[in-house]
Amino acid sequence: MKLYTDKGNLNTLKLLGVAEESGINLEVIEKKHGEKVVPYLSAHLFPVLEVYPGKFLFSPNSATRYISNKKAEETDTDVDRWLEWESSQLQPVLYPYLVNVIGSGKPETGLLIHIQTLLKSLNGELKGKKFLSEIGLTAADFVLWGALYPLLAGKFVLKGWESLYPKIKTWFNTMCDLPSCQKAVTLVITNGDTASLKESLLSQPVPLPLPHLKNIEKTEKVKVDDKLKVKVEKAAEPEEIQVISQKAVTKEELTAAVNAWNFGKSKCPKPQQRKHPILPKEGQRNILITSALPYVNNVPHLGNIIGCLLSADVFSRYCRLRGYNCLYICGTDEYGTATETKAIEEKLTPQQICDKYNKLHTEIYDWFNIDCDYFGRTTTKEQTSIAQDIFWKLYNQGYILKDSIDQLHCTACDRFLADRFVEGTCPLCAYEDARGDQCDKCGKLINAVDLCNPKCKLCKATPVIKSTQHLFLDLPKLEPQLQKHLDKVFKSGTWTNNAKVITSSWIRDGLKPRCISRDLKWGTQVPLSGYTDKVFYVWFDAPIGYISITANYTDQWEKWWKNPDKVDMYNFLGKDNVPFHSVIFPCTMLGANDNYTVVKHMIATEYLNYEDGKFSKSRGTGVFGNQAKDTGLPADIFRFYLLYVRPESQDSSFSWDDFLLKNNSELLNNLGNFINRGLKFLSDNFGGVIQEMNLRDEDKELLALINRELQTYIDNMEQAILRDSIRNIMSISRLGNQFMQSNKPWVLVKGSAEDKSRSGTVVSLAVNIANLLSVLLQPYMPETSQTIQRQLNTPSDSNVVYREFVCHLPPGHKIGKPSPLFQKIEACKIEEFKKMFAGQPAPETKAKKGEKTAVSGPAANGPVNNAEVERLTDEVTKQGLVVRDLKSKKAEKSVIDSEVAKLLDLKKSLALAQGQNPQEAVGGGKKKGKKK
Numbered sequence: 054m055k056l057y058t059d060k061g062n063l064n065t066l067k068l069l070g071v072a073e074e075s076g077i078n079l080e081v082i083e084k085k086h087g088e089k090v091v092p093y094l095s096a097h098l099f100p101v102l103e104v105y106p107g108k109f110l111f112s113p114n115s116a117t118r119y120i121s122n123k124k125a126e127e128t129d130t131d132v133d134r135w136l137e138w139e140s141s142q143l144q145p146v147l148y149p150y151l152v153n154v155i156g157s158g159k160p161e162t163g164l165l166i167h168i169q170t171l172l173k174s175l176n177g178e179l180k181g182k183k184f185l186s187e188i189g190l191t192a193a194d195f196v197l198w199g200a201l202y203p204l205l206a207g208k209f210v211l212k213g214w215e216s217l218y219p220k221i222k223t224w225f226n227t228m229c230d231l232p233s234c235q236k237a238v239t240l241v242i243t244n245g246d247t248a249s250l251k252e253s254l255l256s257q258p259v260p261l262p263l264p265h266l267k268n269i270e271k272t273e274k275v276k277v278d279d280k281l282k283v284k285v286e287k288a289a290e291p292e293e294i295q296v297i298s299q300k301a302v303t304k305e306e307l308t309a310a311v312n313a314w315n316f317g318k319s320k321c322p323k324p325q326q327r328k329h330p331i332l333p334k335e336g337q338r339n340i341l342i343t344s345a346l347p348y349v350n351n352v353p354h355l356g357n358i359i360g361c362l363l364s365a366d367v368f369s370r371y372c373r374l375r376g377y378n379c380l381y382i383c384g385t386d387e388y389g390t391a392t393e394t395k396a397i398e399e400k401l402t403p404q405q406i407c408d409k410y411n412k413l414h415t416e417i418y419d420w421f422n423i424d425c426d427y428f429g430r431t432t433t434k435e436q437t438s439i440a441q442d443i444f445w446k447l448y449n450q451g452y453i454l455k456d457s458i459d460q461l462h463c464t465a466c467d468r469f470l471a472d473r474f475v476e477g478t479c480p481l482c483a484y485e486d487a488r489g490d491q492c493d494k495c496g497k498l499i500n501a502v503d504l505c506n507p508k509c510k511l512c513k514a515t516p517v518i519k520s521t522q523h524l525f526l527d528l529p530k531l532e533p534q535l536q537k538h539l540d541k542v543f544k545s546g547t548w549t550n551n552a553k554v555i556t557s558s559w560i561r562d563g564l565k566p567r568c569i570s571r572d573l574k575w576g577t578q579v580p581l582s583g584y585t586d587k588v589f590y591v592w593f594d595a596p597i598g599y600i601s602i603t604a605n606y607t608d609q610w611e612k613w614w615k616n617p618d619k620v621d622m623y624n625f626l627g628k629d630n631v632p633f634h635s636v637i638f639p640c641t642m643l644g645a646n647d648n649y650t651v652v653k654h655m656i657a658t659e660y661l662n663y664e665d666g667k668f669s670k671s672r673g674t675g676v677f678g679n680q681a682k683d684t685g686l687p688a689d690i691f692r693f694y695l696l697y698v699r700p701e702s703q704d705s706s707f708s709w710d711d712f713l714l715k716n717n718s719e720l721l722n723n724l725g726n727f728i729n730r731g732l733k734f735l736s737d738n739f740g741g742v743i744q745e746m747n748l749r750d751e752d753k754e755l756l757a758l759i760n761r762e763l764q765t766y767i768d769n770m771e772q773a774i775l776r777d778s779i780r781n782i783m784s785i786s787r788l789g790n791q792f793m794q795s796n797k798p799w800v801l802v803k804g805s806a807e808d809k810s811r812s813g814t815v816v817s818l819a820v821n822i823a824n825l826l827s828v829l830l831q832p833y834m835p836e837t838s839q840t841i842q843r844q845l846n847t848p849s850d851s852n853v854v855y856r857e858f859v860c861h862l863p864p865g866h867k868i869g870k871p872s873p874l875f876q877k878i879e880a881c882k883i884e885e886f887k888k889m890f891a892g893q894p895a896p897e898t899k900a901k902k903g904e905k906t907a908v909s910g911p912a913a914n915g916p917v918n919n920a921e922v923e924r925l926t927d928e929v930t931k932q933g934l935v936v937r938d939l940k941s942k943k944a945e946k947s948v949i950d951s952e953v954a955k956l957l958d959l960k961k962s963l964a965l966a967q968g969q970n971p972q973e974a975v976g977g978g979k980k981k982g983k984k985k
């Protein structure tokens with residue numbers, strides 16, 4: 054007999070073990086994954102056993118049994134029972150688990166909990182037995198031993214399993230001690246390292262896991278498996294070994310599901326027509342959605358995209374499917390020093406930079422299928438008039454303060470210099486090329502006015518310190534109004550935890566007047582006499598951009614923006630933007646006292662990192678918006694993955710290995726497989742026509758289970774928990790796959806008339822599930838949804854999200870032409886992408902010509918969270934201003950000391966975030982340089 058296998062194939066372990074034990078000589082022929090062995094099959098999986106020339110066995114368990122029977126017929130039904138248990142219960146959870154843990158080092162807890170339940174059953178069954186069957190060592194032992202090997206031995210071993218499952222331990226050790234098993238391990242697992250199974254594992258389709266664990270309730274009772282008759286005793290267990298079972302469908306759920314299926318369509322709302330301009334409507338849920346306005350001077354990376362635009366896009370698409378009256382506004386944030394700097398760098402005017410990059414941003418978001426109702430920009434006359442009007446309203450009501458600040462002024466350029474326009478000698482370590490805000494050599498933060506030999510970066514002249522008058526928003530005076538508003542919306546609205554925590558910490562620390570003017574040219578001009586040479590600070594200006602962009606969309610903008618009782622505003626943004634949206638902008642709106650609509654819901658993400666580090670434009674690390682298409686992968690696949698790993702409760706990472714895994718397992722094997730299989734079967738066997746569906750009890754149960762997922766999908770979406778809703782979609786697809794698998798319509802179709810009719814019911818129900826999936830998928834993967842709907846010939850009234858699964862494709866409906874939806878991503882392609890987007894390694898800090906300094910930053914101490922560094926830098930600068938202000942006013946020493954202490958704390962946090970020694974950053978380390 055010949056055994057064809059790829060290298061390191063886990064299933065080959067059981068086959069080689071049993072063959073050795075049975076004394077069967079197998080000729081092992083190593084093949085590459087995808088290589089063809091069987092002439093009449095276009096694709097098959099390894100291992101393949103050629104029992105005699107031209108006759109093949111493709112199921113590893115059947116092949117194991119076949120070999121074992123060669124030695125002696127195994128008549129015990131227990132053997133079949135265990136073989137089936139392995140393939141139908143264990144594999145669907147064990148394989149995805151192994152793929153995750155060996156493939157990307159990330160075990161999935163949900164799967165693990167399920168595996169543990171199965172191990173517990175197995176342990177119970179082994180009580181008083183040496184092997185699984187009473188008749189002794191059989192194929193069942195080899196099948197289970199082979200499958201469990203990477204979980205119970207080697208690098209990825211499940212910690213503590215021996216003490217939890219003592220019977221398994223005895224059995225497994227007995228198996229491992231068999232010379233046959235030892236030989237199999239030597240042949241399959243290179244150097245005993247189970248990591249050598251990775252390549253083969255990743256190249257196989259992953260068996261379909263059980264329905265999503267959302268629907269699996271933790272309970273002390275275990276559903277008794279009919280076949281196994283396993284009875285698990287209630288025992289005190291460690292927390293992670295909780296026993297779980299699927300919550301049984303109730304009678305009420307069943308009745309509701311059947312009613313909805315039969316009669317629900319008439320109750321479904323009709324899909325909305327999208328007619329511009331969209332304005333609030335009486336008696337409707339009017340939702341105003343904003344996405345943070347990305348800076349125009351940068352190409353957005355995938356973190357920016359998931360942090361604001363893509364998340365807001367998914368939510369607004371969902372709102373439309375629910376029939377809410379929603380308007381989604383975004384655009385580019387165009388003013389500020391960064392734009393001026395970029396203009397100098399590219400030898401263009403700031404306006405030219407804005408035009409160039411606004412076009413680039415627009416193209417990127419178009420490629421990603423971001424469907425804003427209007428994508429505008431902040432450099433418009435509407436921005437000027439609205440921002441100035443708001444300013445006057447604040448000014449006239451006494452919410453604007455005046456104060457002076459010391460700043461460097463370049464007489465030659467006739468301008469005050471922002472920090473990034475100054476360089477000089479570091480006052481702390483005497484490094485000559487220090488920047489205006491930080492020294493690249495000692496890494497410490499500096500105030501530009503403290504630099505020795507300061508130079509204007511633009512003309513190299515020496516600037517002078519000049520006191521300049523600025524305008525401040527009186528946040529302390531506005532605090533009571535803000536607090537009242539927050540008390541209300543924290544209760545009634547949807548605020549992500551980080552949005553609440555960041556906002557509360559700002560308020561807890563006490564609000565301070567916030568400077569809203571800058572000595573710059575590129576910005577909205579301050580209209581107040583004596584200040585007209587200044588512009589508004591970008592963070593005062595940018596959120597007002599939401600209003601002016603709406604004003605560019607429709608001259609009836611006030612219907613959205615001066616309608617606080619009838620409009621629900623959702624802000625989508627990354628965590629660093631929170632204080633500006635939850636404190637400063639609401640204070641601005643409330644202080645203007647002009648009936649402005651103020652934020653009710655704030656949906657802030659954490660950060661998305663790239664692989665093990667961060668996105669970096671300067672080093673070219675990570676995928677930037679304009680590069681995603683260079684991979685040749687469709688935008689929908691990026692959308693899917695970004696939403697799958699959306700950083701909701703903590704920072705997450707874009708990982709190419711995981712990208713491959715999610716594409717090949719979730720999209721290709723689960724979703725794509727289910728939809729294509731159903732549609733193709735209906736086309737090939739029923740002329741593509743939906744058949745009469747005579748529902749059996751199990752079908753009704755399926756409807757009820759789908760309704761559970763659907764309702765959880767809606768509940769998650771309503772709270773903008775976008776990451777979980779995508780899992781509900783995958784769970785519905787999994788339910789559909791299992792339904793097809795257990796009913797086998799392809800067998801039924803060849804049987805009696807009754808069987809054929811059952812086959813028609815099964816596939817027609819499955820195709821209706823595919824139709825439901827096409828709608829639920831729309832917010833996430835709009836193009837794929839459209840493709841599925843073209844193939845299904847979906848009636849347009851299907852396009853609503855309703856709380857119950859209704860039959861939208863009735864008997865007689867004819868579908869279109871099916872074709873596969875997703876492509877497999879090969880591991881070699883992923884390696885290519887990894888190289889393509891790796892960028893340059895983190896540079897050593899810049900030093901004097903020829904001099905090398907030690908890297909004390911990110912490269913040395915692990916990944917740096919860029920945005921956190923930016924946020925802390927801003928905090929340090931802010932606090933620095935407070936300290937300086939107090940000192941210049943000769944405030945009480947104790948007051949100054951307390952503010953200095955806060956500043957030092959912030960500096961330490963910043964140093965930590967930058968991967969530096971916090972003590973050194975605040976001058977606690979050994980001093981080398983001498984302060985002048």
Ligand SMILES: Nc1ncnc2c1ncn2[C@@H]1O[C@H](COP(=O)(O)OC(=O)[C@@H](N)CCS)[C@@H](O)[C@H]1O
Nearest residue numbers: 345346347348356357360361386595626627660661
């Ligand atoms: N790594 C990241 N992960 C998630 N979200 C992120 C990440 N980095 C930034 N962001 C968010 O992206 C948007 C846009 O950021 P940008 O710096 O271009 O613009 C601004 O912050 C302001 N122009 C916004 C004015 S309203 C933002 O929400 C970041 O938090």
